[in-house]
Amino acid sequence: MPRYQPTDAMMLPRFSGIRTFARLPHVTDLTDVDVAVIGSPFDTGGTYRVGCRFGPAHIREASALLRPYNPSLDVNVYDYISAIDYGDLPVVPGFIEAAYDQMVEGLMPVLNAGVIPILLGGDHSISLAHLRAMALRHGPVALIHFDSHNDLWDQYWGQKYTHGTPFRRALEEGLIDVKRSSEVGLRGSVYGPEDIQMGRDFGFQVFTMDEVRELGFAHVLKMVREQAGTGPCFLTFDIDFIDPAYAPGTGTPEVGGPTTWEALQCVRALKGLNFVGFDVVEVLPSYDSPGQVTALAAANVAFEMLSLVAWSRKHR
Numbered sequence: 001m002p003r004y005q006p007t008d009a010m011m012l013p014r015f016s017g018i019r020t021f022a023r024l025p026h027v028t029d030l031t032d033v034d035v036a037v038i039g040s041p042f043d044t045g046g047t048y049r050v051g052c053r054f055g056p057a058h059i060r061e062a063s064a065l066l067r068p069y070n071p072s073l074d075v076n077v078y079d080y081i082s083a084i085d086y087g088d089l090p091v092v093p094g095f096i097e098a099a100y101d102q103m104v105e106g107l108m109p110v111l112n113a114g115v116i117p118i119l120l121g122g123d124h125s126i127s128l129a130h131l132r133a134m135a136l137r138h139g140p141v142a143l144i145h146f147d148s149h150n151d152l153w154d155q156y157w158g159q160k161y162t163h164g165t166p167f168r169r170a171l172e173e174g175l176i177d178v179k180r181s182s183e184v185g186l187r188g189s190v191y192g193p194e195d196i197q198m199g200r201d202f203g204f205q206v207f208t209m210d211e212v213r214e215l216g217f218a219h220v221l222k223m224v225r226e227q228a229g230t231g232p233c234f235l236t237f238d239i240d241f242i243d244p245a246y247a248p249g250t251g252t253p254e255v256g257g258p259t260t261w262e263a264l265q266c267v268r269a270l271k272g273l274n275f276v277g278f279d280v281v282e283v284l285p286s287y288d289s290p291g292q293v294t295a296l297a298a299a300n301v302a303f304e305m306l307s308l309v310a311w312s313r314k315h316r
Contacts, residue, residue, distance in 0.1 A: 002082035003032040006068065014064045020085035021059070021120070022066040022303065027084040030113040034081040035309050037118045037302065038110070039088035040103060040279065044096050045125025045163040047156055049251040055283035056088060056120040058249075059302065062295035070307040072268055077306050080313040086110065086117075096125060096161045103129035104136070111137040111277075118305050120298070121281030123251060124151055127236050128166040130279055131175040138232040138276050142180035143167065144224060146266060147238035148187050148209070148254035150199045163251070163282070171202060178203035180231060182224040184266070185209050185241045188254035209256055217262060221269035232276040235305065237267070239282050239298050247297045249288025260297050267304040271311045278305040 006023040020026050021037040030036070039056030046052060069076045077083070089106040092098040103126065110117050111133055119130055124147075134141050145151075145167070152171075153164045160169065170176050183199050187209035190196065199206040205227045207220050240250040243257035258266070280298050288294040 002034065002078055002080070004082045004084045005078040019057070019060045019064070021299070022063045024083050024085045026087060028086060030110065030115055032082050033084050033113070033115050034313075035083040035116045035118060035306060036086040036110055037083065037120065038086045038107075040091070040119045040122040040126045040130070041088050042091040042093065042099050042103070042121070042126050043123045044094050044099065045161060046123045046251050047162055047164060049284055049287060051284045051286045052121055052123045052251060052282055053093065054285045055122055055281075055298075058285040058288065058292070058295045059120050059280070059283055059298045060085070062292045063299035063302070066299060066303050070303070073271060073307050073311050075307055075310045075314050077310040080310040081306070083306060100129040100132070104133045107133035108136065116275065116309055117277050118302050119277070119279035120302065121279060121283065124163040124236075124238055124281045125161060125166055126281065127279055128161070128169050130277060131170045131234060132173070134232075134234055134277050135175040140175055140177040141276060142228045142231060142233040143170070143176045144181065144228060144233060144235045144270065145183045146185050146236070146241040146263070147183065148185055148240045148257060149238070149252065150183055150186055150195070150206070152198050152202065177231065180228050181205070182227050183207070184212065184220060184224065185257060187256050217265060218269070221266060225270060225273060228273050230274055233273045235267070235270065235275060235278045237278070237280045237301050239280065239294060242297055247294040249284045249286070249294030250282045251284050260300070263297065264300060264304055267301060267308070271308055272315070273308075275308060278302075
């Protein structure tokens with residue numbers, strides 16, 4: 001049996017204990033670990049609402065009800081993977097480039113141990129640090145990007161590092177295998193048609209939300225899987241991919257997105273890909289509803305990511 005599993009709710013009720021993700025043990029020894037859930041509590045890259053530095057704690061709080069069996073994928077997750085909550089990466093609030101260096105340094109022991117990280121943000125600027133670490137270990141990865149924004153801008157107010165620029169920098173640094181990469185869910189008002197065309201010009205397979213609705217989720221996700229191929233993949237999930245009716249607690253909400261159920265189906269549809277890392281970003285607790293609907297959505301997205309790893313172990 002895998003070494004690390006969640007606390008048994010029949011022994012310690014779900015409302016008790018220290019909050020870790022899905023009640024997994026908080027461990028920093030990476031021996032016999034397959035997956036580590038890690039906080040990345042940085043939000044200095046935000047350009048509108050800020051406060052995503054509190055996202056990891058908020059997601060952990062909402063994750064207490066997660067149970068081990070995923071009926072949609074027919075996998076009992078912890079029968080196949082040993083998973084832990086590794087805690088949070090060190091960051092330098094207010095100094096993004098220094099924080100990037102710390103995040104990469106903090107992630108490398110995890111990756112070098114062969115552990116797959118699921119990172120909880122934080123704003124989307126942190127994905128650049130995550131991809132830098134991934135490339136050091138795996139080389140350029142296919143990026144599968146669920147978001148209402150492409151995050152490919154060159155700069156904001158003359159600044160190159162924000163939550164709207166991480167994938168432009170990642171392309172420039174050679175961290176992404178763009179020919180295997182896809183962006184899904186783009187929507188909302190923009191400054192011109194070139195804003196949507198930008199991703200395609202860089203080489204991404206791009207699906208706006210209108211195109212997803214027209215073509216159907218199943219068809220779009222089939223194309224995403226085919227595009228990714230068999231090489232290493234990184235899945236980044238901005239919670240604003242989900243319509244703000246279902247996930248209001250985020251920094252730059254855009255109406256017209258998928259439901260929570262549709263979003264979970266998007267992640268499940270990627271089973272069988274060679275994922276080497278994941279992140280869930282842009283959860284902003286101060287704008288969440290009293291019922292924690294955004295945090296619940298993010299926690300369940302992260303559980304689906306755990307389930308993808310377990311599904312692959314079960315079927316390999």
